[in-house]
Amino acid sequence: MNSKHVLVALVQDEPGVLNRVASLFRRRGFNIDSIAVGHTETPRTSRVTVVVDSGTGDVEQVRKQFEKLVDVTKVSDLTEESIVARELALIKVKATAFTRSEIMQIVDIFRANIVDVAADSVIVEVTGDEDKVESLYQLLRGFGVKELARTGRLAMTRGGLGPLPVEETEAQRLKKPRP
Amino acid sequence: MRLKGAQILCEGLLREGVEVIFGFPGGTVLPLYDTLPQYPKLRHILVRHEQGAAHAADGYARATGKVGVCLATSGPGATNLVTGIAGAHLDSSPMVAITGQVARAFIGKDAFQEVDITGITLPITKHNYLVTKASDIARVVKEAFYLASTGRPGPVLIDIPRDVFVEEAEFSYPENIDLPGYKPTLMGHPAQIKKAARLINGASRPIIVAGRGVTISDANTELKELAEKAQIPVVTTLLGIGSFPEDHVLSFGMLGMHGMAYANLAIGAADVLIALGMRFDDRATARVSDFAPRARVVHIDIDPAEIGKNVSVEVPIVGDVKTVLGALNKEIAVGSRLDWIRHVEQWRHEHPCVLIRESEKLLPQYVVRSIYEATRGNAVIVTGVGQNQMWAAQHFWYTKPRGFISSGGLGAMGFELPAALGAQIGCPRETVWCIAGDGGFQMTMQELATIVQENSPVKIAIMNNGFLGMVRQWQELFYKRNYVGTPLWGPDYVKIADAYGIPAVRVTQKDVVRSAIKQAMASDGPFLIDFSVEPEENVYPMVPPGASLAEYMEAPQECVAPVDSVTLPASNL
Ligand SMILES: Cc1cc2nc3c(=O)[nH]c(=O)nc-3n(C[C@H](O)[C@H](O)[C@H](O)COP(=O)(O)OP(=O)(O)OC[C@H]3O[C@@H](n4cnc5c(N)ncnc54)[C@H](O)[C@@H]3O)c2cc1C
Ligand SMILES: Cc1ncc(C[n+]2csc(CCOP(=O)(O)OP(=O)(O)O)c2C)c(N)n1
Numbered sequence: 001m002n003s004k005h006v007l008v009a010l011v012q013d014e015p016g017v018l019n020r021v022a023s024l025f026r027r028r029g030f031n032i033d034s035i036a037v038g039h040t041e042t043p044r045t046s047r048v049t050v051v052v053d054s055g056t057g058d059v060e061q062v063r064k065q066f067e068k069l070v071d072v073t074k075v076s077d078l079t080e081e082s083i084v085a086r087e088l089a090l091i092k093v094k095a096t097a098f099t100r101s102e103i104m105q106i107v108d109i110f111r112a113n114i115v116d117v118a119a120d121s122v123i124v125e126v127t128g129d130e131d132k133v134e135s136l137y138q139l140l141r142g143f144g145v146k147e148l149a150r151t152g153r154l155a156m157t158r159g160g161l162g163p164l165p166v167e168e169t170e171a172q173r174l175k176k177p178r179p
Numbered sequence: 180m181r182l183k184g185a186q187i188l189c190e191g192l193l194r195e196g197v198e199v200i201f202g203f204p205g206g207t208v209l210p211l212y213d214t215l216p217q218y219p220k221l222r223h224i225l226v227r228h229e230q231g232a233a234h235a236a237d238g239y240a241r242a243t244g245k246v247g248v249c250l251a252t253s254g255p256g257a258t259n260l261v262t263g264i265a266g267a268h269l270d271s272s273p274m275v276a277i278t279g280q281v282a283r284a285f286i287g288k289d290a291f292q293e294v295d296i297t298g299i300t301l302p303i304t305k306h307n308y309l310v311t312k313a314s315d316i317a318r319v320v321k322e323a324f325y326l327a328s329t330g331r332p333g334p335v336l337i338d339i340p341r342d343v344f345v346e347e348a349e350f351s352y353p354e355n356i357d358l359p360g361y362k363p364t365l366m367g368h369p370a371q372i373k374k375a376a377r378l379i380n381g382a383s384r385p386i387i388v389a390g391r392g393v394t395i396s397d398a399n400t401e402l403k404e405l406a407e408k409a410q411i412p413v414v415t416t417l418l419g420i421g422s423f424p425e426d427h428v429l430s431f432g433m434l435g436m437h438g439m440a441y442a443n444l445a446i447g448a449a450d451v452l453i454a455l456g457m458r459f460d461d462r463a464t465a466r467v468s469d470f471a472p473r474a475r476v477v478h479i480d481i482d483p484a485e486i487g488k489n490v491s492v493e494v495p496i497v498g499d500v501k502t503v504l505g506a507l508n509k510e511i512a513v514g515s516r517l518d519w520i521r522h523v524e525q526w527r528h529e530h531p532c533v534l535i536r537e538s539e540k541l542l543p544q545y546v547v548r549s550i551y552e553a554t555r556g557n558a559v560i561v562t563g564v565g566q567n568q569m570w571a572a573q574h575f576w577y578t579k580p581r582g583f584i585s586s587g588g589l590g591a592m593g594f595e596l597p598a599a600l601g602a603q604i605g606c607p608r609e610t611v612w613c614i615a616g617d618g619g620f621q622m623t624m625q626e627l628a629t630i631v632q633e634n635s636p637v638k639i640a641i642m643n644n645g646f647l648g649m650v651r652q653w654q655e656l657f658y659k660r661n662y663v664g665t666p667l668w669g670p671d672y673v674k675i676a677d678a679y680g681i682p683a684v685r686v687t688q689k690d691v692v693r694s695a696i697k698q699a700m701a702s703d704g705p706f707l708i709d710f711s712v713e714p715e716e717n718v719y720p721m722v723p724p725g726a727s728l729a730e731y732m733e734a735p736q737e738c739v740a741p742v743d744s745v746t747l748p749a750s751n752l
Contacts, residue, residue, distance in 0.1 A: 012360055015309070020301060027302050064484035070306040070326060073360045 034152025094144035184313035185214040185344040191320030201232040205252020207279025210344035227625035231597035233263020238598030243605040254292030269588025273332035282342040305333030313348035330363030367498035376510030382451035391418035392456015401504035414442040421577040435463040440530035443728040459489040469727035543712040547574040561599035563619035565649035567642040593622030672709040683707035
């Protein structure tokens with residue numbers, strides 16, 4: 001089983017809502033790997049994608065606590081779902097006249113883009129799952145990475161099921177061996 | 180209608196049925212205080228410390244089931260509320276706390292008496308609000324009361340900047356609430372209810388564990404029906420005390436660390452455990468991996484996050500206990516489980532935990548029992564935290580809901596006196612006894628002044644053992660009697676009471692306990708009794724920390740000999 005869990009939440013755009021979310025994960029002893037927030041198709045509603053490590057505790061418990069926040073409409077654990085998951089990264093790499101073409105080749109192989117060129121560096125933009133972003137980053141490190149910015153994961157279920165999967169029954173959620 | 184923010188707030192409170200506000204003024208709430216006289220139906224009770232305001236609002240809420248309201252100024256006023264808010268949060272008590280905040284232009288500037296109280300209370304409130312314009316107040320008040328009192332109740336804090344109190348806005352009180360993220364589930368899932376019924380009907384050694392959720396949802400009748408129909412023994416958590424009449428033949432007292440041995444034994448033997456509105460706190464379960472090892476668990480709770488949190492559950496039902504039991508009881512077969520009940524009854528005979536040993540000394544258990552006898556159980560008992568709390572739980576038979584009020588989850592010493600005041604304000608016709616520890620009493624005894632100012636007839640029994648008793652007990656049992664930081668000097672409480680104008684007596688002899696209690700009850704106003712109880716008395720049974728429920732320690736042999744014409748209440752079955 002995957003130890004990284006992807007929780008997707010729809011939240012009301014109220015002041016401080018992100019603080020509530022972050023505070024909840026801290027209080028329940030979870031480390032957040034990444035968190036991405038943005039508007040949705042519905043006005044006043046934002047979508048929060050949180051990646052947490054299940055090694056730090058019972059994800060189902062924190063999902064329920066998350067869902068209990070008054071500003072939060074729904075939280076789904078998409079880990080076991082069929083999803084599209086993407087992350088975007090900007091990588092500023094040192095580039096000289098000698099290395100620039102080699103960097104461009106690597107960028108091409110990864111279907112990434114160079115979005116800024118300066119005398120001594122380029123900015124590479126890459127979108128993909130975390131493995132892809134991570135591999136590109138590792139390759140570019142050889143040239144000297146000056147800055148790295150990653151958005152954290154965004155995720156969406158495949159198919160026409162709407163923004164979040166149909167709710168599972170309480171019993172399914174609780175199917176868990178007795179200690 | 181155009182009103183000022185402070186007026187809108189008061190209009191909202193009136194529409195929410197608020198009658199009492201426990202508060203303490205200061206700069207940022209002055210505009211609100213200035214407005215209060217326009218609303219004579221809102222009774223303001225001036226406490227002596229904001230912690231007292233929060234505990235009093237909590238005591239009021241627990242005694243009445245209504246939302247308790249407390250009010251404080253910004254900065255130190257707001258932070259003083261924190262302990263009381265945390266206590267209400269852990270024990271699911273409905274509360275609305277209102278705090279003043281510095282004016283909007285000063286927020287974030289470290290202004291005089293500015294603290295981020297919404298940030299501070301984020302993890303100890305059900306929800307909180309920083310109101311930024313007067314036109315939001317009506318909606319926020321409506322939502323706050325709705326959130327505090329529905330679903331799993333809890334405290335909601337409203338922080339209002341000083342200038343918002345004086346800003347004008349059009350007032351109309353909203354009819355509806357729009358909270359898409361808040362939809363408590365009340366009805367249990369029918370298939371789950373059927374499953375639970377099948378499990379219960381097939382059980383041979385079922386047990387019910389009733390918690391505070393039963394009292395919150397007013398499900399006492401439904402609980403009784405379930406127990407009687409299926410003939411199931413009932414134990415309660417500390418906060419579930421009173422949810423099932425303790426003089427009932429099927430009542431087997433409290434479970435847990437200081438629970439009755441027979442209750443804990445019954446948990447160990449049960450094949451089906453029906454948990455109603457309780458959250459498997461570690462004081463109730465003891466070592467959780469060995470809790471109810473033979474039982475298949477049905478858990479009915481309104482909060483989905485409580486299900487499966489500490490104990491894994493075979494049949495979870497998310498819903499309001501009253502509603503769910505209403506449906507479940509229809510599916511329950513009339514049962515007779517005489518063998519099982521006799522079995523538990525036998526344990527009760529073998530382990531007479533509620534007997535008080537014969538002694539010339541003034542035993543605290545005897546004091547509690549005497550209050551029980553003098554009031555015939557018809558009183559509201561508000562306790563401190565520690566030994567006094569456990570004796571109050573063990574040696575009094577609670578027959579009605581909301582008769583036992585105690586800080587369980589937070590275990591906040593100092594709760595007793597202000598919470599007793601709040602309970603008495605909420606229930607003026609009840610006899611309210613505050614059973615205090617001398618440690619806890621010294622934490623909030625300034626509220627004696629509030630009690631006098633409000634002429635509130637609270638009866639106060641200080642279990643004066645000269646120690647932080649419960650901690651001393653742990654030192655005795657687990658730290659080789661190394662009494663560090665627990666011997667406790669105290670003032671002359673009779674003189675203290677006298678200084679406040681409260682009649683008081685000191686009781687050092689067993690033979691005058693009853694007459695002192697009678698004297699207290701005969702007095703119209705407040706009364707204080709300083710009971711100089713046996714200093715090194717321990718609370719038993721006790722499950723040592725880290726042990727399982729089955730590993731309880733009982734009182735040393737000589738301590739369990741029967742006594743004193745104690746009359747166990749007649750059963751009403
Ligand atoms: C010194 C000390 C010793 C203690 N010793 C013991 C002990 O020996 N035994 C013991 O039991 N406790 C003991 N406690 C108390 C313990 O810490 C907990 O506070 C207590 O066990 C909690 O009881 P509860 O689960 O019934 O109530 P709560 O903690 O109030 O939980 C209530 C539950 O009911 C649910 N609920 C609320 N409303 C509804 C509704 N309408 N429908 C359905 N569900 C609802 C809530 O979601 C929650 O899960 C002790 C405390 C102290 C300070
Ligand atoms: C505010 C607070 N501080 C510390 C504790 C830890 N504590 C638990 S019980 C106890 C002793 C209580 O002493 P007292 O009020 O005299 O009551 P007793 O146990 O003697 O009946 C202490 C210090 C607590 N529960 N609350």
